[in-house]
Amino acid sequence: MKNSNVLVLMEWYDHRLREGIGRYAAEKNWYLTVNDGCRLPQGWSGDGIITLLNSRADMIRYIRRQPVPCVDVGAFRMDIPLPRICGDHREIGIVAADHLSERGFHSAAYFATEYQHPHALRGTGFAERFRAKTGNAPRFLIWEHCRSRDADNWQAQYRWLKRELKAMPKPLAVFCYCDYDAAKIESVCLEAGFAVPDDIAILGVDNDALVCENIRVPLSSVRHDLIRVGYEGAALLNRLMAGQPPPKAPGLIPPRGIELRASTDSLTHSDPLVRAMLQFFRDNPHRSIGVDDVAAALGQTRHKLEEHVDRVLGQTVYATLMRLRLYEVKRRLTLTDQPVKEIAEATGFCHAQHLNNAFRRFERCTPTAFRKRERRQCAAHAEDA
Known part of the structure; x- marks a missing residue:
């Protein structure tokens, strides 16, 4: 049985897609011809193609002329009828909205430099979920929709972003299409004097360590599983080359959660009394704080505090305190190696079993199970990267 000869032809280089394709190719002993599209491989003859199409008309014509199966591993050109495996961009937006709303943000924006089909899917998923969670619709900041003739003018984009961010209510959460866009937002925020994440929290996509970790405030990011996109795209091509019919709908690969870093590592709220309550908890994380303790510290009667929190947050003071404790517990489970017993003591729980029951x-899982799940996702993504 001869080894399949597969062409990898993409409009731009992405090492994670290549890694996924390479893993599958190694399993099947494929012979790969890799071309990043600078020059089309005229005269190539083989068994199948994996591509990533966007705006290159010559590449699209080349793909259409080939008499072999082809799989697109992007969602940019849904108008071209090819079998497709891609990230679940809508779900990426939903995961981002859950992450930011959980941290108490009620004002948000979605920023993207460009605006194509994947950008729209992420923005729509984010907007719908954030509105369902908070009752507030995020503001869309799309540079492509308002830019001047000089689209690549960073200074013009910087001034525009600075004006827009200054005009929006704080605290503000900004979900960005990718980590590069998130880095732009952080640069503007810090130059304009906004504290990240307390004034403006920033969340990117792709978990690109080069971008996320080499910046003044390390960026939290949605783990877009591009390795699996490449691997599953190759697996689909293998089925097509074996004569199986193409699927009726694109295969969607979900994200692997959030890589938490400093740019969203905060709880906040716009209401002054709620913010004071949050600060009191931050100052006393180890204490088993009750409703009476909070009321006394804030100079409020218990009844008045309960009434205010219920009106602003739609929940009791006790439920809010428990949410704060569990937020800190999850942060420590994710970012430290502290034993559960020590985390319980450090977050105001009487003992480990009390924490287990509340968690x-x-x-709906134990602290240990939560930590193992987060570690598995983080380790898998680190290996992929």
Whole structure:
């Protein structure tokens, strides 16, 4: 049985897509011809093609002329009828909205430099979920829709972003199409004097360590599983080359959660009394704080505090305190190696079993199971990168 000869032809280089394709190719002993599209491989003859199409008309013509199966691993050109495996961009937006709303943000924006089909899917998923969670629709900041003739003028984009961010209510959460866009937002925020994440929290996509970790405030990012996109795209091509019919709909690869870093590592709220309550908890994380303790610290009667929190947050003070404790617990489970017993003591729980019971009730799993899941996702993404 001869080894399949597969062409990898993409409009731009992405090492994670290549890694996924390479893993599958190694399993099947494929012979790969890799071309990043600078020059089309005239005269190539083989068994199948994996491509990533966007705006290159010559590449699109080349693909259409080839008499072999072809799989697109992007969602940019849905108008071209090819079998397709791509990231679930809408779900990426939903995961981002859950992450930011969980941290107490009620004002948000979605920023993208360009605006194509994947950009729209991420923005729509984010907007619908954030509105469902908070009652507030995010503001869309799309540079492509308002830019001047000089589209690549960073200074013009910088001034525009600075004006827009200054005009929006704080605290503000900004979900960005990718980590490069998130880095732009952070640069503007810090130059304009906004604290990240307390004034403006920033969340990117792709978990590109080069971008996310080599910046003044390290960027949190949605783990877009591009390795699996490449791998599953190759697996689909293998089925097509074996004569199986193409699927009726694109295969969608979900994200692997959030890589938490400093740019969203905060809880906040726009209401002054709620913010004071959050600060009191931050100052006393180890204490088993009750409703009376909070009321006394803030100079409020218990009844007045309960009434205010219920009106602003739609929940009791006790439920808010528990949410704060569990937020800190999850942060420590994700970012530290502290034993659960020590985390319980450091976050105001009487003992580890008390924490276990509360965690199960609110998160539907134990702290240990939560930590293992986060570590598996983080390790898998680190290996892929």
